[in-house]
Amino acid sequence: MSALVKAAKSEGTLNVIALPNDWANYGTIIKDFTAKYGIKVNSIAPSDSSAQEVTQIEQKKGTSLAADVLDVGGSVATASTSLFAPYKVATWASIPAGLKDPSGLYFGDYGGYMSVGYNSAKFGTITSLSQLLGSKFKSAVALNGNPTEANAALNGVMMANLAEGGTASSIADGVNFFHKLKAAGNYVPVQATPATIKAGTTPVVFNWDYLNTAAVVGQSASTWKVYIPSNATLGGFYFQAINKDAPHPAAARLWEEFLFSQAAVGGQNLWLEGGARPSEQAAMTSNGSINKTAAAALPPVMGTPIFLTQAQATAAATYLAANWAKAIS
Amino acid sequence: MTAAASTKTGARPARAGRRPPVAWVGTVPFLAYTGVFLLLPTGIVIWNAFKGNTGGWTFANITGLNTGLVRSAFVGSLELCVISSVVGAILGAILAYAVASGDPDGLIRRLYIAASGVLAQFGGVTLAFAFLAAIGPTSGILFHASWFYDFPWGIAVIYCYFQIPLMTLVFLPAIDGLRIQWREAAENLGGSTWQYWRHVGAPLLAPAFLGATLLLFANALSAFATIEAWEDQISYVVPQSISTSLISEVGLANVHEGDALAAGMIVMVVIVMSGYFLLQRRAARWQR
Numbered sequence: 001m002s003a004l005v006k007a008a009k010s011e012g013t014l015n016v017i018a019l020p021n022d023w024a025n026y027g028t029i030i031k032d033f034t035a036k037y038g039i040k041v042n043s044i045a046p047s048d049s050s051a052q053e054v055t056q057i058e059q060k061k062g063t064s065l066a067a068d069v070l071d072v073g074g075s076v077a078t079a080s081t082s083l084f085a086p087y088k089v090a091t092w093a094s095i096p097a098g099l100k101d102p103s104g105l106y107f108g109d110y111g112g113y114m115s116v117g118y119n120s121a122k123f124g125t126i127t128s129l130s131q132l133l134g135s136k137f138k139s140a141v142a143l144n145g146n147p148t149e150a151n152a153a154l155n156g157v158m159m160a161n162l163a164e165g166g167t168a169s170s171i172a173d174g175v176n177f178f179h180k181l182k183a184a185g186n187y188v189p190v191q192a193t194p195a196t197i198k199a200g201t202t203p204v205v206f207n208w209d210y211l212n213t214a215a216v217v218g219q220s221a222s223t224w225k226v227y228i229p230s231n232a233t234l235g236g237f238y239f240q241a242i243n244k245d246a247p248h249p250a251a252a253r254l255w256e257e258f259l260f261s262q263a264a265v266g267g268q269n270l271w272l273e274g275g276a277r278p279s280e281q282a283a284m285t286s287n288g289s290i291n292k293t294a295a296a297a298l299p300p301v302m303g304t305p306i307f308l309t310q311a312q313a314t315a316a317a318t319y320l321a322a323n324w325a326k327a328i329s
Numbered sequence: 330m331t332a333a334a335s336t337k338t339g340a341r342p343a344r345a346g347r348r349p350p351v352a353w354v355g356t357v358p359f360l361a362y363t364g365v366f367l368l369l370p371t372g373i374v375i376w377n378a379f380k381g382n383t384g385g386w387t388f389a390n391i392t393g394l395n396t397g398l399v400r401s402a403f404v405g406s407l408e409l410c411v412i413s414s415v416v417g418a419i420l421g422a423i424l425a426y427a428v429a430s431g432d433p434d435g436l437i438r439r440l441y442i443a444a445s446g447v448l449a450q451f452g453g454v455t456l457a458f459a460f461l462a463a464i465g466p467t468s469g470i471l472f473h474a475s476w477f478y479d480f481p482w483g484i485a486v487i488y489c490y491f492q493i494p495l496m497t498l499v500f501l502p503a504i505d506g507l508r509i510q511w512r513e514a515a516e517n518l519g520g521s522t523w524q525y526w527r528h529v530g531a532p533l534l535a536p537a538f539l540g541a542t543l544l545l546f547a548n549a550l551s552a553f554a555t556i557e558a559w560e561d562q563i564s565y566v567v568p569q570s571i572s573t574s575l576i577s578e579v580g581l582a583n584v585h586e587g588d589a590l591a592a593g594m595i596v597m598v599v600i601v602m603s604g605y606f607l608l609q610r611r612a613a614r615w616q617r
Contacts, residue, residue, distance in 0.1 A: 051576050051577055051582040052575070055575070055584070072578070073578050073579070075578065076578050076580075079580070140467065143562065145562075146564075147579070148564075148579065149572075149579065150578060150579070153562075189560040190461070190559075190561070191561050199468050200467060201461055201465055201468040203467070313580070314580050316579075317579040317580045321581055324563070325398060325401070325563045328562065329480070
């Protein structure tokens with residue numbers, strides 16, 4: 001470890017990509033990493049998608065501008081393994097087997113559950129998704145992006161699908177739910193961001209719970225509530241991967257060690273403080289290293305969590321490509 | 330775009346005999362610039378449109394364009410461009426005429442031109458957000474416009490915000506070129522206002538008007554940020570489809586399909602340009 005720190009420090013810089021400051025506490029994580037190791041973090045294109053991360057490391061290959069590390073969704077991670085260098089962090093054993101590639105090409109970092117964030121002062125308490133079809137929610141309900149492009153939006157439709165009685169293998173009922181939402185005049189076709197929430201354009205938002213917290217969307221914690229349906233508890237994880245042609249290979253590996261560190265100021269607890277669920281949460285709960293206050297502040301999860309398999313996610317994307325635009329136009 | 334310039338040159342007799350042989354050197358920077366930043370990228374896009382994702386050549390990207398979604402994106406682009414360019418051109422031309430008939434050195438005219446210069450460039454996310462805040466269905470301060478998200482009219486209104494000032498700017502010189510003496514001559518010959526416009530004004534302005542409308546059309550065709558911020562959940566126009574093919578993280582990204590879509594846009598521009606040249610030749614017949 002000390003040799004890695006030394007090598008990383010002599011590289012002096014780390015290129016990260018597609019990490020918005022208000023996403024899963026990344027702003028603090030980057031600051032703490034720099035404070036601890038004195039390595040400058042160069043944050044490239046914070047709002048890029050997972051697919052653009054891969055394009056970036058292909059296009060900037062061999063230059064000092066290429067991203068060293070990636071934080072990507074499952075579809076992109078499994079499709080791009082030829083670009084990754086295998087690496088196993090010190091806490092490798094604490095990552096659940098289902099969340100990592102056995103050879104270490106990619107490994108789950110943090111995740112959360114699909115949720116509905118809303119202003120309870122305006123809409124009362126939401127206890128089921130079908131409530132959203134009511135007239136109280138006129139021009140109110142929005143997704144985080146276009147489901148044929150963004151993972152979070154695809155999972156938003158999938159959550160509605162599960163709540164409507166559909167299965168993870170077919171997203172048709174979810175698309176139909178949004179069709180009804182559109183017909184009722186309740187659907188807002190704008191990508192929800194903290195800015196649109198502040199402006200009142202998107203007061204009810206489907207998004208990962210860690211992006212839907214009052215702190216992230218800039219709303220008062222006393223009125224902004226996050227609802228995770230007990231009949232549609234849909235989880236999703238992101239994955240870390242190291243660019244095999246990383247311009248700063250040691251810094252990249254040190255960054256992974258920091259992200260998967262179970263220390264009080266380590267990536268796992270920092271993600272937790274940002275409302276995301278770190279992949280080593282179960283192990284950290286049993287060994288006592290978890291930040292208990294932050295863990296207790298997570299929105300309650302009642303149902304049995306469902307995680308999409310790669311085949312289910314691909315089937316959903318294929319169905320959306322053909323039917324989404326028709327359903328909501 | 331050289332539409333405005335090309336309307337003025339007409340058919341001037343070439344002075345081939347007296348032209349010094351090195352005169353073409355002056356065009357080298359222009360040709361080099363357009364070669365590197367227009368022709369080369371166009372060639373690369375078309376070249377890549379025939380490449381497969383695993384290497385080798387294929388027609389799959391081109392035949393892949395023949396789906397309902399892609400067709401509707403091209404139809405959407407065409408609708409939006411025609412509506413916003415025609416409405417923008419007509420209203421912009423009327424405004425340009427109003428400005429031109431005022432005091433040529435007056436404060437109003439100078440203010441108007443300065444404001445048009447700024448507003449013609451005011452597009453993108455800020456513009457979409459401004460409209461959303463002003464007349465959005467839930468957040469509108471002025472009123473809550475329920476038609477706001479209807480394609481193409483909702484977005485066409487937003488596009489007109491920069492199309493009209495742009496039209497005013499590019500069309501004003503043409504109106505300034507109308508000499509007062511021509512009008513007086515028409516009146517002296519007993520012509521009515523209608524006859525003046527029908528036989529003198531309109532034919533004189535037609536080439537410039539068509540050229541400016543084409544400019545607005547191309548302006549609307551390539552606009553992306555504004556419509557993406559207005560509504561990003563459906564790919565209404567081709568630039569949005571290209572975006573999906575580049576950034577989709579749910580497994581629908583296909584870079585070469587994006588190249589094929591871009592090649593389709595180039596074909597669209599070529600068709601519109603050809604139509605424009607035919608019309609232009611007819612409209613400018615009197616110049617020869």
